[in-house]
Amino acid sequence: MTTLNALAAIAGADFVLTGDPSAPYCTDWRGRYTGTALAVVFPADTQQVSELVKLCVANQIAIVPQGGNTSLCGGSVPLANGGNQVVINLSRMNRILALDATNYTVTVEAGCKLAALHEAAERAERLFPLGLTAIAPHCEIGGNLSTNAGGIGVLRYGNARDLVLGLEVVLPDGRVWSGLRSLRKDNSGYDLKHLFIGAEGTLGIITAAVLKLVPRPKSMATACIAVHDPAAAVALLSHLRATCGDKIAAFEIISRSCLDLVFRHIPDTDEPFAEKHEWVVITQLTDVLHVPLDAALRDALVSSGGVIEFEDTADKGQAERWWRLRKNISEAQKREGVSIKHDVSVPISHVAEFIARADAALCNAYPGIRIVAFGHMGDGNIHYNASMPDAARNKVFVEQHEHDVNRIVYEVVGELNGSISAEHGLGQLKRDEITRYKSSLELELMRGIKHSLDPLGLMNPGKVV
Numbered sequence: 001m002t003t004l005n006a007l008a009a010i011a012g013a014d015f016v017l018t019g020d021p022s023a024p025y026c027t028d029w030r031g032r033y034t035g036t037a038l039a040v041v042f043p044a045d046t047q048q049v050s051e052l053v054k055l056c057v058a059n060q061i062a063i064v065p066q067g068g069n070t071s072l073c074g075g076s077v078p079l080a081n082g083g084n085q086v087v088i089n090l091s092r093m094n095r096i097l098a099l100d101a102t103n104y105t106v107t108v109e110a111g112c113k114l115a116a117l118h119e120a121a122e123r124a125e126r127l128f129p130l131g132l133t134a135i136a137p138h139c140e141i142g143g144n145l146s147t148n149a150g151g152i153g154v155l156r157y158g159n160a161r162d163l164v165l166g167l168e169v170v171l172p173d174g175r176v177w178s179g180l181r182s183l184r185k186d187n188s189g190y191d192l193k194h195l196f197i198g199a200e201g202t203l204g205i206i207t208a209a210v211l212k213l214v215p216r217p218k219s220m221a222t223a224c225i226a227v228h229d230p231a232a233a234v235a236l237l238s239h240l241r242a243t244c245g246d247k248i249a250a251f252e253i254i255s256r257s258c259l260d261l262v263f264r265h266i267p268d269t270d271e272p273f274a275e276k277h278e279w280v281v282i283t284q285l286t287d288v289l290h291v292p293l294d295a296a297l298r299d300a301l302v303s304s305g306g307v308i309e310f311e312d313t314a315d316k317g318q319a320e321r322w323w324r325l326r327k328n329i330s331e332a333q334k335r336e337g338v339s340i341k342h343d344v345s346v347p348i349s350h351v352a353e354f355i356a357r358a359d360a361a362l363c364n365a366y367p368g369i370r371i372v373a374f375g376h377m378g379d380g381n382i383h384y385n386a387s388m389p390d391a392a393r394n395k396v397f398v399e400q401h402e403h404d405v406n407r408i409v410y411e412v413v414g415e416l417n418g419s420i421s422a423e424h425g426l427g428q429l430k431r432d433e434i435t436r437y438k439s440s441l442e443l444e445l446m447r448g449i450k451h452s453l454d455p456l457g458l459m460n461p462g463k464v465v
Contacts, residue, residue: 073427110142232306
């Protein structure tokens with residue numbers, strides 16, 4: 001029996017793609033990485049995933065786990081010229097298995113879309129607080145967990161890692177670890193789930209998860225705020241945390257270059273103020289009680305320094321119009337063309353210094369460069385992207401100078417004790433670069449874990465380590 005026939009015998013012939021139909025699953029969301037695969041297979045359940053992995057191991061075929069294929073670092077697609085590879089796409093495994101409103105948990109298969117999970121929690125008067133932006137309609141829980149996704153709610157609720165109670169994982173030899181526990185206290189040995197969260201499918205395939213829910217907010221207030229500079233935004237965040245506490249659900253910063261791109265490429269968007277400002281912050285407070293948060297937010301903003309002007313609202317429609325400015329930045333950039341993207345984090349107290357130092361170094365090295373800086377200032381995660389404003393020049397600029405631009409940005413990040421990957425993972429993009437910023441002992445431990453679980457190196461090879 002040929003390998004393709006064996007794959008079809010497990011998953012069904014209709015769920016094994018080869019040739020042109022498989023091509024979309026071999027190119028990443030950004031269009032940066034394209035690989036080759038013997039086939040793309042869509043298993044229906046965990047047992048089929050296990051059988052597929054065992055088949056691949058027996059035939060020394062590399063395995064590429066895939067969800068919604070929204071990786072921004074090339075982690076969810078096969079390698080170019082990577083030899084025998086099979087993509088195992090979990091999109092068919094999209095069921096919500098259980099929702100326990102009393103225990104505030106939901107159990108889902110890995111292919112469940114984040115948007116579907118939000119809707120299910122809403123129907124149960126609960127909230128699943130992982131809130132992403134541009135890729136939210138397409139991403140799936142397995143991928144979210146495999147990259148330890150962050151998003152706009154990390155300030156209050158934490159990363160994906162903080163929202164997981166239990167996992168089910170198919171290991172690189174095909175065995176199934178059933179760890180779907182819904183316990184908040186379980187001190188019975190090593191917490192194995194954390195090995196697989198953020199591992200980008202290099203240690204096993206997450207097939208299901210038990211996730212935390214939180215109370216659904218009953219009141220909300222949102223403000224769009226013009227600030228003098230990132231330093232003023234940092235000071236404002238500190239002031240809001242002191243006055244509003246854990247009611248702050250999001251705190252996002254947006255530079256003028258971001259706004260200009262959104263207005264150019266995204267319909268039905270416009271300036272939030274009569275006057276153009278170089279830096280804008282969008283923040284949101286939520287509470288489980290019906291309380292007038294808009295008044296509290298307004299009082300806090302009036303009493304803070306560094307604010308040029310602001311608008312606040314308790315109206316969801318108006319708030320969403322402001323959030324469109326933030327949520328469409330990545331899409332606007334994609335329409336503009338390629339850029340050199342950085343997903344970095346530094347301590348919140350050093351965010352302004354990072355932006356100032358990186359800006360100065362890049363502008364000195366590349367006069368006329370365009371910096372698109374935005375992101376989750378509330379947790380120190382800044383998306384810091386560089387390109388030339390002229391698309392005709394930009395492609396050549398990226399091809400010729402990406403390595404040097406990365407080095408400039410990452411050196412500043414390193415000097416400020418930050419990370420070169422805050423929420424997107426390493427994938428192929430930063431696999432080699434990370435060796436400059438992790439100690440030899442850290443890398444030795446990571447490789448040791450990889451070899452222990454995947455001694456043949458077949459599970460998503462060429463990613464992370």
